[in-house]
Amino acid sequence: MTDKLQAPASLPAETAPAPAWRRHALLLAKLAFMAGALWLVARHLDLPALGRTLRGARPGWLAVATGLFIVSKLISSIRLNHFFRAVDIRLPEGYNLRLYWLGMYYNLFLPGGIGGDGYKVYLLGRQFPGRRAVIFRALLLDRLSGMVALLVLLLLLFAGTSYSGWWRGGALALVPLGLGLSYGLGRWLFGPFRPAFGRTSWQALGVQGAQVLCAWALLAALGAAHGPVLPYLLVFLASSVAAVLPFTVGGLGARELTFLYGAKLFGLAPGVAVSVSVLFYVITAVVSLVGAFVRLGAEEPVSEP
Template sequence: MNKWLKWTLKIVVTAAALYLTFRKVQWRQTATLLLSADGIWLLPALLFYNASQWASAWRLQYFYGALELFPGFYLNLRLYYRGMFYNLFLPGGIGGDGYKIHYLFRRYHKPVRELLTATLLDRVNGLIVLGLLIVLIAGSGLLPQGLLPFPAWLLPVAYLLGMVLFAALLRRFLARYFEVLPRTTLISGLVQGLQLTAMICLMKALHIHGPLLPYLLLFLSSSIAAVIPFTIGGMGARELVFMAGAPLLGAVPAQAIAVSLLFFLLTAVSSLAGGFISARNGDNASS
């Protein structure tokens, strides 16, 4: 598909998702919350979010190390931020992960299939911990009775069985990655902890009081929706999840949308760093 057509479709889907969201939530109320945000909490939120990206780059190093590929943390971090910039701001056809794979292939001549596998497993490892947190919070009695068509205690049981199967398959077919799984899973826990802390800072900025768990569960669930590359940087997909889930979990919809938009702002500001890094250091993929 033509890259400009893909970008146009992303814009259309993002706009449609935001339109559907703000049909249910009053924009003026959300805008009032955003304009009254306490700026003193935005800086720590930004710092915690970027710390999570540093931890993500650290996790990816272990997967590359399993391939006996050692680009060094600084180069890997540069590639990570440049990938974020590609994902959010450039209408290119390869995306952030594709850019990293292309760069490492040109520089280190590793097979593309192996680089793709390492990058994909890095993503899956992050989703594993994300799913674990969702299951733990959802199974804690937060979900209203009757929302699930099965008892809530089945969630952690099904998750545990799924993880055992995943680990067994990884050990059987991709043993080199199985060896780094314990460390990368711990780092994934750090990544999610830092992002949840950033979310708490954003809720403080918006003067959201009361139970935090409903908003954190909505954030974790929206992170899975944001992974699907149908919108620009997850914008619109996150807001739809917040809008649909807020009434079910007892969260205030306008507050939920406002904190979601603030999180997108964190992502956008952080991703801009990838553009400056690219301009400053040039593209050495051909070296």
């Protein structure tokens, strides 16, 4: 296998991207939404004060936040490999981790291209002929399991706030209901992956939990960890849901907008809330940039015996 850092010029018919004009139009729409969201956020903030807040962030806590974010990605990489192994696609953990980091780079920095998941389907489809469909389903299930864990933590945090009132019972009731529904749908739609469901569910919670701790470390870096932390973490999880939606490039703009209006809803400091969002995006970008230096050489095995 040769160096795979550059995206292929074309894909096989079954995984070919949309026409160039459509992809360009989609990218322009995302950029327009992102610019509009950031402009709206900027209108409601004291930008010099925001700059002072960011410059005053404590480096030690920023390092802790970065470490927790990396831990979340390591767990996420292992989780994806469990889905692959469930359908007999066996990748050495080292190779899988490098491929995962390369996918992070594509997802964040090359949103107009085939993206990280599309690249994995293309590359692994060449290594495992005839299995592109199951590879795609593994990646889809990986995303869905992460979203379920995210929503579970969101409901639990919402139930723990003093703002929820009579909604607290409803939020708690939705947790087992949602878990049961997701498990039933998973068995129905993703039957071949069933052996991996238990372990990957805990790993998905570990991923989201590590990112919640990352947000807490960012609050500590900003000197805001001694106040009402739970509402900030609740807004952080809500912003993670918003960032998953395909409206922006790398979630930039969607997170900030969610933090801005979430801060107004819960009576939080908007500058601190948006600062958490900006710092989290910077950490994501810096960590993902490591993928630009990943090489998948011909001497590296793809499948295990």
